Amino acid sequence: MFCRVFCADILGIEARRICVEADVSGGLPGFYMVGLPSSEVKEAKERVLRAISNTGIDLPPRKITINLSPANLRKSGSGFDLPIALAILGAMGILNPAHLRDTMILGELSLDGKINPVRGVLPVAFLAKEEGLKELIVPEQNLKEGAVVPGIGVYGAKDLKNLLQRIADPQKDYVKSADLDHVLTEEKDAYPVDFGEVKGQEVAKRATMVAVAGFHHLLYVGPPGSGKSMMAQRIPTIQNPLTLEECMELSRIYSVAGLLGEGPLMTHRPFRAPHHTITSAALAGGYLIPRPGEISLAHKGVLFLDEAAEFKQETLETLRTPLETKQMVITRSSVQTVFPADFMLVMAMNPCKCGYYPDRNLCCCTEADVRRYFGKIKGPILDRIDVCIGTKKVDIKDLKSDGRPMTSEEMRRQIILAQKKQQERFSGVGILFNSQMGPKEIKQYCQLDREAEALLDKAYQTYNMTARGYNKTLKVARTIADLSGMEKIQKEHIMEALTYRNAFVERL
Amino acid sequence: MMTREEMWFGLCSCQGIYRTDIERILKTVEDISNLYGKNKNRFLSELAEGSKRTNGQSVISHEQAEELRKRTGIDEIRRLMELNEKRGIRFLSRETPDYPKRLLILKDAPYGIYVKGAVPSEKPTCGMVGARACSAYGRSMSEKFAAVLARGNVQIISGMALGIDAICSRSALSAGGKTFVVLGGGVDVIYPKENTDLYYEILMKGGGILSEYPPGTPSLAWQFPHRNRLIAALSDLLLVMEARKQSGTLSTVGYALDMGKDVYALPGRVTDPLSESCNLLIREGAGMLTTPEEVLSLLTGNQNGKAAEDQREQQVQKTGGSDPEIDKLYEALDWDAKSLEEIAQKAQIKAERAAFLITFFVLEGLAKEVSPGYYVKT
Numbered sequence: 001m002f003c004r005v006f007c008a009d010i011l012g013i014e015a016r017r018i019c020v021e022a023d024v025s026g027g028l029p030g031f032y033m034v035g036l037p038s039s040e041v042k043e044a045k046e047r048v049l050r051a052i053s054n055t056g057i058d059l060p061p062r063k064i065t066i067n068l069s070p071a072n073l074r075k076s077g078s079g080f081d082l083p084i085a086l087a088i089l090g091a092m093g094i095l096n097p098a099h100l101r102d103t104m105i106l107g108e109l110s111l112d113g114k115i116n117p118v119r120g121v122l123p124v125a126f127l128a129k130e131e132g133l134k135e136l137i138v139p140e141q142n143l144k145e146g147a148v149v150p151g152i153g154v155y156g157a158k159d160l161k162n163l164l165q166r167i168a169d170p171q172k173d174y175v176k177s178a179d180l181d182h183v184l185t186e187e188k189d190a191y192p193v194d195f196g197e198v199k200g201q202e203v204a205k206r207a208t209m210v211a212v213a214g215f216h217h218l219l220y221v222g223p224p225g226s227g228k229s230m231m232a233q234r235i236p237t238i239q240n241p242l243t244l245e246e247c248m249e250l251s252r253i254y255s256v257a258g259l260l261g262e263g264p265l266m267t268h269r270p271f272r273a274p275h276h277t278i279t280s281a282a283l284a285g286g287y288l289i290p291r292p293g294e295i296s297l298a299h300k301g302v303l304f305l306d307e308a309a310e311f312k313q314e315t316l317e318t319l320r321t322p323l324e325t326k327q328m329v330i331t332r333s334s335v336q337t338v339f340p341a342d343f344m345l346v347m348a349m350n351p352c353k354c355g356y357y358p359d360r361n362l363c364c365c366t367e368a369d370v371r372r373y374f375g376k377i378k379g380p381i382l383d384r385i386d387v388c389i390g391t392k393k394v395d396i397k398d399l400k401s402d403g404r405p406m407t408s409e410e411m412r413r414q415i416i417l418a419q420k421k422q423q424e425r426f427s428g429v430g431i432l433f434n435s436q437m438g439p440k441e442i443k444q445y446c447q448l449d450r451e452a453e454a455l456l457d458k459a460y461q462t463y464n465m466t467a468r469g470y471n472k473t474l475k476v477a478r479t480i481a482d483l484s485g486m487e488k489i490q491k492e493h494i495m496e497a498l499t500y501r502n503a504f505v506e507r508l
Numbered sequence: 509m510m511t512r513e514e515m516w517f518g519l520c521s522c523q524g525i526y527r528t529d530i531e532r533i534l535k536t537v538e539d540i541s542n543l544y545g546k547n548k549n550r551f552l553s554e555l556a557e558g559s560k561r562t563n564g565q566s567v568i569s570h571e572q573a574e575e576l577r578k579r580t581g582i583d584e585i586r587r588l589m590e591l592n593e594k595r596g597i598r599f600l601s602r603e604t605p606d607y608p609k610r611l612l613i614l615k616d617a618p619y620g621i622y623v624k625g626a627v628p629s630e631k632p633t634c635g636m637v638g639a640r641a642c643s644a645y646g647r648s649m650s651e652k653f654a655a656v657l658a659r660g661n662v663q664i665i666s667g668m669a670l671g672i673d674a675i676c677s678r679s680a681l682s683a684g685g686k687t688f689v690v691l692g693g694g695v696d697v698i699y700p701k702e703n704t705d706l707y708y709e710i711l712m713k714g715g716g717i718l719s720e721y722p723p724g725t726p727s728l729a730w731q732f733p734h735r736n737r738l739i740a741a742l743s744d745l746l747l748v749m750e751a752r753k754q755s756g757t758l759s760t761v762g763y764a765l766d767m768g769k770d771v772y773a774l775p776g777r778v779t780d781p782l783s784e785s786c787n788l789l790i791r792e793g794a795g796m797l798t799t800p801e802e803v804l805s806l807l808t809g810n811q812n813g814k815a816a817e818d819q820r821e822q823q824v825q826k827t828g829g830s831d832p833e834i835d836k837l838y839e840a841l842d843w844d845a846k847s848l849e850e851i852a853q854k855a856q857i858k859a860e861r862a863a864f865l866i867t868f869f870v871l872e873g874l875a876k877e878v879s880p881g882y883y884v885k886t
Contacts (some may be wrong), residue, residue, distance in 0.1 A: 200849065200853070201849060202849065202852065202858075202859035203847075203848045203849045203852055203859040203862060203863055203881070204849070204881075205859065206859040206860045206863055207863070221879070221880035221881065222847075222880075222881070351879045351880065351882075357879055358643065358644050358845040358878045358879045358882050359845070360641070360642070360643035360644075360645075360646075360780065360781070360782050361779070361780060361781060363641075364641050365641060366640050366641045366670055366671065367640075367641070367670055367671060367702075368670060368700070368702050369641075370879075371702075388880055389880070389881055390847055390848065390879065390880035390881015390882055391847070391849070391881065392847030392848075392849045392850055392881070455871070458871055459867075459871055462870075462871055462873075492864045493864075495864035495865070495867035495868065495871075496860065496863045496864035496867070498864075498867045498870075498871075499848070499863045499864060499866055499867050500863075502880070
């Protein structure tokens with residue numbers, strides 16, 4: 001007897017349909033699995049057989065052959081247990097294979113027949129929909145995640161016994177799929193932090209606002225305790241809300257990484273702050289079966305590198321390509337995996353080894369020490385940082401001051417307006433933000449009046465700027481002009497952009 | 509026949525034979541020409557083995573004697589001299605007319621010095637020394653003093669160390685003046701290497717690099733205090749810009765005082781560790797630096813130094829036009845590094861206004877960014 005069920009495998013953040021075929025025949029009893037299973041899939045044998053028998057079903061001693069097709073792709077993951085079990089039961093005639101014809105099945109089995117959660121349910125649900133299947137069986141804990149996709153019946157299976165009863169039951173009811181129109185608006189304002197809590201850092205907050213408005217990558221330089229991490233953490237609160245499309249893409253990444261948690265979707269922009277001891281593979285994504293790295297988990301949000309100077313050189317280097325292409329391509333023998341990685345890079349570093357330069361009461365670093373410390377972040381990464389701002393140690397006066405600091409809400413409002421202007425300007429150009437302008441766009445959209453031009457020329461000479469620095473200043477000035485609602489870049493905008501240039505770090 | 513200049517060169521170019529060794533050698537051989545005459549070998553063995561003249565004690569080790577034998581050969585001397593000439597290095601013995609007269613004041617003046625570039629002229633000189641890890645205050649004051657003095661034709665003497673030393677030399681050069689540095693190694697050994705550009709700029713702009721150690725001598729720590737005595741001797745006046753407690757700079761001060769030279773120190777706040785030695789020096793009677801013009805008139809007797817502060821004020825007014833915030837922001841700036849945040853708070857200016865107004869000052873050269881987001885007056 002023969003039975004075929006559908007299942008899926010994850011590649012990157014996409015799912016691929018896999019057919020699980022089971023054949024039960026005479027001959028020497030045994031269990032054979034073909035179709036390039038990886039070791040965790042091979043181990044399914046023991047789990048499947050024990051789970052079936054512990055559910056109270058006696059398997060007669062027959063020759064069982066399992067084939068996973070297409071046979072030329074390597075299959076990995078623990079989600080194959082359940083489809084294999086059902087295919088065997090179908091082939092044995094214990095359940096009716098016709099009931100599983102339009103069903104995609106995913107789940108890991110315990111020895112006692114319980115069904116455990118798996119990663120990557122969301123992309124699989126999307127795949128099932130695309131493939132025109134009618135039903136999706138997932139582990140109960142993954143039910144919410146699977147139910148996001150409308151137009152397909154999703155059932156959350158608790159254990160094998162219940163599942164078998166349900167399959168035989170002709171009256172099927174499914175959970176209601178999530179209300180996608182409201183899932184974003186409901187949770188929009190649920191950030192636990194706010195920029196209003198950051199006191200005495202108005203200049204740095206202003207720079208942060210400029211950076212976010214134009215999607216410029218950002219570098220904070222300041223002594224310990226100057227609120228660098230605190231501000232970085234609050235950046236998602238002033239970014240514009242996720243669109244449904246972005247939310248889905250982000251949720252897929254988190255689903256594959258197994259980090260989706262309770263909510264069925266990622267409704268907030270992520271904030272990822274990996275420790276500086278992180279390896280390149282963990283940062284960029286990788287391992288034998290490619291998994292999303294921190295840069296992909298920070299997709300559409302903030303990747304914060306605290307103590308940026310302490311990161312290993314090669315680790316930082318891996319950021320170069322993703323910063324350019326907004327995705328991470330990982331190649332493993334025959335397969336290429338693509339993870340999206342469109343993040344805002346925010347770095348923080350001390351001004352020197354001890355952290356207190358230029359306060360000579362506390363810092364004894366020589367100029368050479370200071371230079372060496374800055375030199376740890378190499379040109380290629382610095383080149384991509386448009387906004388650099390020094391932060392100061394917050395003193396008690398600031399904490400107690402009753403001045404009203406800018407809140408996230410105010411900042412976000414201005415940022416959204418400035419971004420709207422950019423989107424209008426760039427519609428049809430193929431970019432979204434000022435930071436993405438190339439030389440052609442800069443020429444077209446960053447025209448200066450005579451006064452502003454003279455000032456920038458002067459700065460070019462005074463600061464001994466590079467052509468790249470010149471363009472960066474123009475891009476940031478464009479964003480500042482957008483923030484103040486001006487069509488033309490004014491002198492003040494150029495001057496403010498010059499304040500944020502990181503030429504200082506470059507020069508050292 | 510060998511000239512006396514060549515004889516001195518041979519004696520001074522021995523590796524591992526230092527000034528004190530030379531002093532003892534000369535005491536034994538009485539005149540340098542004896543080292544090169546018929547009795548050369550006898551003298552050499554006497555120096556190494558000891559003799560009646562030396563009270564039976566050996567004056568130098570066998571290795572040193574061997575080195576001396578090698579270096580006192582005429583061919584070796586001419587070869588080395590030619591090599592030095594190619595590298596633009598001159599050797600001046602005490603008997604050379606070019607030998608800086610100011611050095612002769614030293615009891616232990618070097619028997620010969622090596623020079624790349626020029627030697628300080630008879631015109632006034634001023635030594636400027638201080639901490640390597642200096643503060644923004646020390647930096648800007650050093651720049652200011654060195655520039656005014658250099659413009660007033662005072663030659664700036666320093667040690668080309670990191671921090672204050674290099675800042676003074678650089679500032680003197682960019683003000684169009686001359687600067688001379690005394691190194692703690694050979695004149696062709698650029699130390700510290702961070703100042704390579706300065707080294708060549710000094711030479712290009714008519715200054716000089718001096719050292720009592722033969723070319724190729726590495727810069728060893730113990731040589732620096734000895735180097736400091738030359739800085740003190742070459743300077744008519746010594747300015748201490750910044751120094752911590754127990755700073756190496758104090759050795760230069762000690763030498764200058766021994767020679768009866770005037771020492772001036774830049775006062776600082778009593779809480780600043782980098783001003784600690786300066787303030788102590790002032791308490792102990794050193795002069796107190798207030799304006800560079802004052803120092804200039806001390807050295808040259810000329811009162812030409814205009815009150816630079818007034819000029820600054822005018823420039824600020826010119827730059828800012830009638831904007832009162834510009835004035836307020838300038839008042840909030842300090843000689844000490846302050847973050848833009850503090851400056852904005854003190855001036856009570858909104859962050860986004862401060863963020864662009866500060867660029868005014870930087871572009872006009874009235875302020876400087878010393879670390880990201882930290883500014884000082886210039």
